[in-house]
Structures are given as structure tokens and as C-alpha cells.
Amino acid sequence: MKRYSVFAIAREAMRQHQGWEKAWASPAPKAQYDAIIIGAGGHGLATAYYLGRNFGITNVAILEKGWLGGGNTGRNTTIIRSNYLQDPSAALYEKARGLYENLSQELNYNVMFSPRGLLMLAQTHHEVRGYLRTVHANMLQGVETRWIEPAEVKQLVPIINIDGPRYPVLGALYQERGGTARHDAVAWGYARACSDMGMDIIQQCEVTAVRSKNGQVEGVETTKGYIGTKKLGIVVAGHSGQVAEMAGFRLPIEAVALQALVSEPIKPCMDVVVMANTVHGYMSQSDKGEMVIGGGTDGFNNFTQRGSFHHIEETLRALVETFPMISRLKMLRQWGGVVDMTGDRSPILSKTPLGNCFINCGWGTGGFKAIPGSGWAMAELIAKGEPGPLAAAFGMERFREGRFIDESVAAGVAH
Amino acid sequence: MLILECPYCGVMADETELSPGYEAHLKRFGPGASDDEFESYMFARKNPKGVHFERWRHAYGCGKWFLAARCTATLEVFGTYPAQSSAPPAALVAKIKAKRPDWEGF
Numbered sequence: 132m133k134r135y136s137v138f139a140i141a142r143e144a145m146r147q148h149q150g151w152e153k154a155w156a157s158p159a160p161k162a163q164y165d166a167i168i169i170g171a172g173g174h175g176l177a178t179a180y181y182l183g184r185n186f187g188i189t190n191v192a193i194l195e196k197g198w199l200g201g202g203n204t205g206r207n208t209t210i211i212r213s214n215y216l217q218d219p220s221a222a223l224y225e226k227a228r229g230l231y232e233n234l235s236q237e238l239n240y241n242v243m244f245s246p247r248g249l250l251m252l253a254q255t256h257h258e259v260r261g262y263l264r265t266v267h268a269n270m271l272q273g274v275e276t277r278w279i280e281p282a283e284v285k286q287l288v289p290i291i292n293i294d295g296p297r298y299p300v301l302g303a304l305y306q307e308r309g310g311t312a313r314h315d316a317v318a319w320g321y322a323r324a325c326s327d328m329g330m331d332i333i334q335q336c337e338v339t340a341v342r343s344k345n346g347q348v349e350g351v352e353t354t355k356g357y358i359g360t361k362k363l364g365i366v367v368a369g370h371s372g373q374v375a376e377m378a379g380f381r382l383p384i385e386a387v388a389l390q391a392l393v394s395e396p397i398k399p400c401m402d403v404v405v406m407a408n409t410v411h412g413y414m415s416q417s418d419k420g421e422m423v424i425g426g427g428t429d430g431f432n433n434f435t436q437r438g439s440f441h442h443i444e445e446t447l448r449a450l451v452e453t454f455p456m457i458s459r460l461k462m463l464r465q466w467g468g469v470v471d472m473t474g475d476r477s478p479i480l481s482k483t484p485l486g487n488c489f490i491n492c493g494w495g496t497g498g499f500k501a502i503p504g505s506g507w508a509m510a511e512l513i514a515k516g517e518p519g520p521l522a523a524a525f526g527m528e529r530f531r532e533g534r535f536i537d538e539s540v541a542a543g544v545a546h
Numbered sequence: 547m548l549i550l551e552c553p554y555c556g557v558m559a560d561e562t563e564l565s566p567g568y569e570a571h572l573k574r575f576g577p578g579a580s581d582d583e584f585e586s587y588m589f590a591r592k593n594p595k596g597v598h599f600e601r602w603r604h605a606y607g608c609g610k611w612f613l614a615a616r617c618t619a620t621l622e623v624f625g626t627y628p629a630q631s632s633a634p635p636a637a638l639v640a641k642i643k644a645k646r647p648d649w650e651g652f
Contacts, residue, residue, distance in 0.1 A: 372593040383589035385568060386618070430566035431548070432618045434595045440547060441562050474589055531585040 132327040134239050154319060155199075155326030160333050163359040164192045166513055167351060168366055169338050169374060171195035173204040173314070174491055174498065175366035176321035176332075177506020178513065183328040185507070186514035191330040192360075194353060196337035200318030203368050206436075206468035207499040208391050208413055208425035210404055212249045212309035214276045216265050217536050219524035220477060221272040226521055227504025231312060234503060240320030242312045243418070249309030249404040250284060252453070254298045258409060262304035276306045290400050295452045298410060311404060311415055317502055341378040347486035348378070363488045364513050369434065369469030371492035380484045382492065383530050384471045389428045389496050390438035392465035394457070396420030410449030411442075422457060424450065428470065428496060438467040470495050474530065476539035480508055480522040489513050490527070548616075553626045555608040567601030569593075570613045571633065571652075595619050597642055597649050599634060602626075615642060 133139065133152055143150055166182060168175045171193045182188045195201075211231055213224035230237075231244045253259040262278060269276040281293045284303050293300040322332055333355065340352035341363065350359035365374045369386045396419050404415040411427030426446040429439050443465060451458045473479060473493040478501070480491050491509045494501060508521035518526060524536055548561040557563075569591050575583040592598070598618045603611045613631060615624040615638055624645070625638045634652055642649060 370595070372591075373595055381586070381590040382593070383591065385591050385593050386595075431600065431616075432568070432593060432598050433621065434618050435621055437621075439561055530589040531581060 132323070135241075154323040155332055157334065158331045160192060160331065160336065160353070160355055160358050163350075164331075165190040165360070166362040166364065167191070167358060167360040168193045168364040169351070170202075170365070170367040171199045171318075171322065171332055171334065172202045172366070172368060173200065173318050173321070173502035174368070174494070174505045174509070175364070176200075176318055176325055177502050178364055178366055178491065178509040179325045179330055179506075180321045180328075181506045181510035182514060183325065183330065185510055188514055189328045189330055191325070192358065193325065193330060193332045194336045194338055194351070194358075195332070195334045196354075198334050199322055199332065200315055203468040203470065203498060204318045204502075205315055206391065206466060207314055208415065208423050209311040209314045209499060210249065210309070210406070210413060210415065210425070211244070211312055211500040212306050212404075213274050213500070214249075214251065214265060214269055214304055214306045214309065215274075215538060216268050217477075217538060218268075218272060219536050220538055221269065221274050223504050223508065223521050223525070224501055225272070225274050225504075226507060227501045228308065230503030230507065232308075234312075234317070234320065238320035238324050240316060240323055242316040242320050244310065244312040246308045246310040247403055247415075248287065249306045249406065250279075250287065251304040251406045251408060252284070253301045253303060254407060254409045256301065259301050262302070265304055274306075275308060276304055279303050279305045287403055288401060288405055290454050290456050291405070292453055292455050298407070298449055298452050300453070309404065314499055317499075321506075338374060338377065341374070341485070341488070343379070343485055343488075348488040361487060362513055364509060365483075365488065365490045365492070366509065368492060368494065368498065369471050371471050371490065375483070375490065378483060378485045378488050382479070382490075383474055383527065384479075384493055385432055386434055386469050386471055387428045387431065388433040388435065388438040388467040389470045390426045390443055390465060390467045392424050392426070392443060392462050393417070394422040394424070394460040394462050397422070397460065400456070407449065407453055410446065410453075412446045412450040412453070414450060414454070421463065422460065428472070434469050436467045436469055470498075472496075475535035475537045477536035478505070478525055479527045480505070480512060480518065480525040481527040482512070482516075482518075483527075487516070548621065548623070550602060550614050550623060551626050552604040552607055552610070553612050553628050554610045555604065557604070557607055559604055559607055563604065563606045565603040565605040567603060567611065570599040570601045597624070597646055599652070601629070617646070
């Protein structure tokens with residue numbers, strides 16, 4: 132693989148850009164692999180990448196029924212943060228945020244990580260108390276966050292209305308090293324690095340059945356034929372339940388739609404990420420100038436990648452009160468993704484009832500920020516067959532045992 | 547927008563008038579149940595991509611709970627029926643079967 136660099140750009144500029152290689156190969160599947168990852172989204176590709184990087188396992192195939200990064204990796208609002216309340220979540224998301232810091236250098240691919248700072252607005256007294264608690268928890272966890280007063284919020288976000296009658300800003304939980312990244316580039320960067328290590332990324336290859344023998348996984352039937360494997364990782368987000376059923380077990384997960392939208396591009400006006408959890412409004416400004424807005428989830432099972440209009444309406448109504456200047460902004464695009472929600476709103480990184488089959492799912496509405504940490508922990512789980520310290524608390528037996536990692540109560544909302 | 551007919555008051559209620567209640571016909575387990583039974587009642591969900599039976603409440607109408615059959619892949623609504631049902635009505639099952647021949651059945 133040729134490295135991307137300023138010299139490469141200069142060289143290619145001199146010869147009409149004829150020399151750029153394909154970023155990743157598209158091989159036909161081999162008969163047998165050491166490990167197969169189902170799902171070439173951010174989490175699946177990161178899992179494969181860290182399998183190779185940390186454990187030297189490179190005889191790996193990543194199977195994708197659609198196209199690479201075409202699911203929730205390409206549909207989120209690109210927010211990165213680690214200001215979680217519970218210790219296991221803070222550890223996992225902070226690992227991910229830390230890996231994002233150097234990801235562009237490590238992958239030799241510009242993922243445009245922008246630690247521009249992230250504010251979670253407290254708009255009710257309940258939230259004020261909750262975020263003060265989170266700040267204290269983060270201090271003990273080694274996650275750098277602080278509580279800021281309304282005046283500092285206004286200084287950081289001049290376009291905000293802090294004394295709105297319905298949604299006043301009473302302060303915010305501020306994570307200075309939180310921010311955004313280019314979501315597609317994260318998938319593409321990992322894909323390029325995986326392909327460079329000799330892994331096979333096989334797109335438009337849908338898994339139709341999981342084959343096992345004596346309780347151990349043996350391979351998968353796909354639309355491109357049977358592929359054998361010693362280990363299987365299921366990393367398919369919204370469709371986890373369908374693949375789990377093929378592998379013979381059921382998950383504590385329901386799939387719902389989550390929506391986002393972007394406005395027409397405007398001049399730079401907000402250089403931080405603002406999250407208003409009370410009203411399910413999440414807003415940042417992209418490098419192109421579009422205001423990127425995330426909304427809340429629908430309350431019913433849905434696989435259509437379309438959400439209900441009234442949720443968008445509620446989100447925007449509240450955001451317009453908090454940011455009066457966006458009231459005349461036109462919205463360019465709106466879309467939805469299918470998110471896999473667990474009961475405690477925390478992910479599942481787990482062994483499964485089927486031997487040598489592992490699952491990584493349940494990231495719900497906040498998976499993008501976790502991609503590097505999730506891949507790191509999942510690779511360890513697959514390589515060693517047992518969860519490492521990052522994944523240990525996220526096994527799916529926690530539901531049976533009542534050891535929830537309850538971030539739904541912690542945040543007061545889905546996140 | 548999802549529109550469901552409330553089987554009690556007969557109103558064609560749109561989504562903003564309703565509260566969702568997720569999977570219907572869960573078999574409840576309580577004291578004396580095995581760990582497996584209790585876990586499956588509490589957490590394990592079918593979450594099908596296709597025909598789904600679910601609970602809804604006519605929250606801003608008559609206030610009553612009812613059940614609905616809906617396709618999660620297309621958002622097509624097959625029908626609604628009262629909450630006091632241990633299984634979907636036979637006529638509704640037949641209607642779904644006619645529309646979704648591959649459906650495994652209730």
C-alpha cells in the first residue's frame with residue numbers, strides 16, 4: 132500500500148492523478164478463514180483491524196450484505212464523547228476517544244477528528260444535579276470533564292439563547308476533548324488498513340445461515356457460497372437479532388429508527404458540539420457549514436431506516452427556541468438508521484451460547500463514538516475467547532444476573 | 547405517519563395520539579419461575595423484521611391499551627384488537643398469512 136502524504140499529493144498532481152491505488156481490494160471469498168466478522172461497518176472493521184494489529188490474526192474476512200460503512204456508520208451525527216456515568220462505560224468510551232486522537236496518524240488516513248469541545252446542556256434542575264454527579268464520577272474515572280455555568284456556555288456558543296422561558300440553559304457538562312470526526316473516513320480508513328494486512332473485505336455478501344457442529348461454529352452460508360471459519364464475530368447493529376437467530380439464540384434487543392438531518396450550509400457560527408438531552412436535540416456544524424442535527428428515537432420496532440416526522444418536529448421546535456437564529460434555516464436532507472436498543476442502553480460485547488461465536492451489538496443511538504474502543508475490546512474477546520477488562524462488564528449474561536450498566540437512567544435519555 | 551384504529555373507541559389515531567408498548571403476548575413469569583423463564587420474559591425479544599405483534603395505548607384518546615399487528619419491514623398495519631386477547635384473532639392471522647405467505651405464523 133502506498134502511503135498518503137503531502138509528497139504523494141504533489142506527485143499525483145504532476146501526473147493527472149493517474150497513480151492512486153484502490154484503497155482496499157475486493158477479493159472473492161476463500162474457502163476457510165481463521166475469523167469471519169459479519170458486518171463491515173465501523174465496529175466490524177475496527178474489530179478486524181485490532182485483531183490484526185494487536186493479535187496478529189490476519190486470515191480474516193469481513194462480510195457485508197450492503198456496502199462498506201453504509202449502515203449506521205454513515206448515518207450518525209459523528210459525535211465523539213466519553214462523559215458517561217458508569218465506570219465500565221466511561222472506561223470503554225474513553226478508550227475509544229483516546230484512540231480517535233491518533234487514529235489519522237495510525238491509519239495514515241485523515242479521519243478529520245476534531246476535538247472541538249462538547250457541551251451537554253442542563254435545561255432542567257434534574258439535569259443540573261445529574262451532570263454534577265457525572266462530573267464527579269468522571270473525575271474519579273480519569274475522564275476530563277467539567278461543569279460550566281450559563282455565562283461560559285454563552286461565551287462558547289454565542290448563538291445560544293440561555294434564558295428561554297421554556298428551555299433555559301442552567302449550565303452544561305463540558306468535555307473539551309470531545310468533538311466530531313468524519314464518519315465515512317473512519318470506516319474507509321479501517322478498511323484500507325485491514326485490506327493492507329491481507330484481510331478480505333467482501334461486500335454484497337449476505338450471510339443467510341450459520342453452520343455449527345457440536346455446539347461450535349463451523350462456517351456461514353452466504354449469497355456467495357459457504358465460507359468456513361474457526362471464529363465468528365457478529366457486528367451488525369440493527370440486524371443483530373436476525374443474525375443471532377441464525378446462530379440459535381435470542382437477544383435482549385429491539386430495533387427502532389433514529390433520525391438525523393442537516394441544514395443548508397451557512398457561515399461558521401458554532402465551533403462546539405451542543406447536546407440538549409431534555410429535548411433530544413444534538414447539533415454541530417460540519418466543515419461544509421451544514422448544521423448537523425440528531426433527533427430522538429421512535430418508540431416502535433422499525434427496520435425501514437425511516438423515522439416519524441413528529442420526532443423531527445419536536446426536536447426542531449425545541450432547538451429553534453434554544454438557537455433562535457436557526458429558525459429560518461432550510462433543511463437539506465433527513466434520514467434514519469436502524470438502531471439496536473438494549474434494556475439498559477449499554478452495548479453487548481459477549482460470548483454467545485454458540486461456541487467460538489461472539490457478538491458486538493446494542494450500541495443503540497451512540498455507537499459511532501465507540502468504534503475504536505469497541506473494535507479493540509471485541510478483537511481481544513475474539514482472539515482470546517474471553518473478554519478483557521474493557522469488555523468484561525458488557526457480557527449479555529448481565530441481564531440474567533441483574534448487573535445492568537444503566538446508562539438510560541444515568542443520562543435520563545437515550546444517547 | 548403510523549395510523550392505528552383504536553379497537554375500543556374506533557378512532558383512527560395517528561402516532562402522536564398513541565404511546566408505544568413494544569412486544570405483545572409476552573408470557574409472564576413470576577415467583578417460582580426458572581432463571582431462563584424469567585430472563586426471557588424480562589429481556590429476550592423476538593424483534594422480527596416482518597410481522598410483529600405489539601402493544602399500544604390510546605394515550606391521548608380513550609386511554610386504553612390495545613394490540614396491533616404490523617410489519618416492521620414496511621410499516622404496513624394489518625389490524626388492531628383488544629388487549630384482553632391471549633392470541634391474535636384467527637381472522638387477523640388469516641389476513642396476515644394471505645399477505646405474507648412466508649410468515650412462520652403466530
